Amino acid sequence: TRATNICYNVLDRNVHEKKLGDKVAFYWEGNEPGETTQITYRELLVQVCQFSNVLRKQGIQKGDRVAIYMPMILELVVAMLACARLGALHSIVFAGFSAESLSERILDSSCSLLITTDAFYRGEKLVNLKELADESLEKCREKGFPVRCCIVVKHL
Numbered sequence: 001t002r003a004t005n006i007c008y009n010v011l012d013r014n015v016h017e018k019k020l021g022d023k024v025a026f027y028w029e030g031n032e033p034g035e036t037t038q039i040t041y042r043e044l045l046v047q048v049c050q051f052s053n054v055l056r057k058q059g060i061q062k063g064d065r066v067a068i069y070m071p072m073i074l075e076l077v078v079a080m081l082a083c084a085r086l087g088a089l090h091s092i093v094f095a096g097f098s099a100e101s102l103s104e105r106i107l108d109s110s111c112s113l114l115i116t117t118d119a120f121y122r123g124e125k126l127v128n129l130k131e132l133a134d135e136s137l138e139k140c141r142e143k144g145f146p147v148r149c150c151i152v153v154k155h156l
Contacts, residue, residue, distance in 0.1 A: 007085040011045040021045075028074050031121045039074060044081070052082040058149045060113055062087030067111035067147075069102055069133055071095040071120040075153045079115045095120065095127065099135035106140055112148045117155040 015021040021042035028037050039047075060066060066083050068090050070076040076092075083090040091109045093102050095117075106114065116133040119126055130152055137147055 005084065005087070007048060007081045010081065011041060011048060014041045015045050026077070030073075031123070037074065044078070047078045048081045048085060051078050052085045054151070055082055055086060055088065055113070058113060058151070060086055060088050064088045064113070065109050065111045066090045067093055067102070067106045067109065067114045069093045069095060069097075069114060069116040069129065069136075070153065071117065071122070071127075071129070071155070073117065073120070073153075073155060075117070075155070079153075095129060096122070099132045099139065102132065102136040103139035103143070106136065106147060107143060107145055110145075114147050114150045115153070116150065117153045119156045121156075 022040055024038045025041045025044045066088050068079050093105050116129050118130045119128045
């Protein structure tokens with residue numbers, strides 16, 4: 001089923017078949033002016049493979065559901081593509097949503113794993129995403145649905 005795996009089509013084919021590994025896959029701009037980076041297809045493939053291995057070690061496999069509660073950072077793309085690589089379904093939850101909204105989405109999707117970040121800036125405001133994620137995971141436990149694992153990406 002490699003031909004239908006979006007991760008394979010976006011990364012592996014561009015790196016191995018089309019020899020585009022050194023080409024920029026995308027450019028990223030952060031919250032502050034001048035806070036930018038870019039990543040090549042090869043670099044992205046390496047990161048996605050590494051993170052898919054992390055997910056696999058946490059027991060994630062084809063058909064499992066993963067909630068992703070992150071700001072617009074490079075690791076968000078890595079997390080989405082790593083899920084796709086394994087055939088896991090991912091539910092993206094906007095980082096501006098409350099702990100209650102996150103828990104509702106985790107419960108609605110029956111997610112067994114949550115990926116989030118420690119914190120990020122939206123304008124001048126510091127948003128402690130890990131704190132909101134912890135609140136949400138507690139709400140899920142109270143409703144009888146404990147999430148198996150939470151992976152926290154260190155962003156700040």
